[in-house]
Ligand code: SF4
């Protein structure tokens with residue numbers, strides 16, 4: 652499989668990126684060993700970029716997967732820090748827990764505006780210092796916003812964009828799928844490396860997984876697609892699909908028959924509203940003392956699970 656240039660970064664990657672969010676405690680809650688087996692299988696199939704984040708709590712899964720693995724593997728992580736000190740702690744923790752001397756890609760997590768300096772200037776400043784000191788190779792941002800992609804285009808130091816895009820526009824906060832696709836194409840033309848997220852709308856488009864993945868992969872400017880994978884069958888099917896090999900019904904029909912949902916353990920909910928703060932899709936409300944989800948808006952990202960101090964939310 653020929654590698655794809657990730658924009659002007661000089662990195663060359665497989666079109667399938669392993670999204671590790673689904674392995675961790677916010678979603679399937681696999682042990683490090685269980686998650687590592689899946690990651691290792693994908694690496695042996697050709698995947699070479701692993702996507703993670705401070706919030707995902709999947710560094711142990713990745714470290715375990717890379718133990719004794721001889722191939723070259725790139726790691727992209729994200730920091731949701733709001734100040735310089737927190738950003739520094741996030742990078743130090745990633746380096747320590749992943750056992751690496753440097754991080755290949757660090758993204759500003761869940762950016763919302765077209766002005767990264769105004770939104771997270773102090774964080775960007777410390778990340779630039781860490782990059783110049785050799786602890787980070789490339790910077791970028793992840794975003795559910797069309798404006799977020801515009802923000803990366805406005806900043807030469809942000810080389811990689813991890814935008815939310817799917818054919819129904821689920822989870823895009825300030826525009827349509829068409830508008831996001833247009834700005835992604837412009838960003839790629841400007842030299843940004845683009846690997847997409849939520850091609851399946853967090854699971855909401857799983858019944859049409861093949862068509863949904865092809866839609867995103869074929870968009871102008873999308874270099875690769877990050878997918879969370881929880882079985883060997885899923886890994887092999889996604890490898891085949893993104894490599895343009897045949898995808899037969901007998902393989903895909905069971906995968907497209909799965910359903911996912913957000914589970915809030917309402918009998919224990921305190922109604923504190925902390926989960927609302929973590930939701931990038933405004934999908935949660937608190938009423939009658941308990942949190943509730945609007946399934947139409949929810950993209951099953953699991954960020955509310957990280958925000959609940961009582962561990963009452965899971966994506967199943
Ligand atoms: S409700 Fe939770 S899982 Fe759904 S979009 Fe909001 S943060 Fe993500």
Ligand code: SF4
Pocket residue numbers: 915919920921922923924925926927937941942958959960961962963964
């Ligand atoms: S953060 Fe947890 S306890 Fe608080 S409202 Fe949300 S689900 Fe309930």
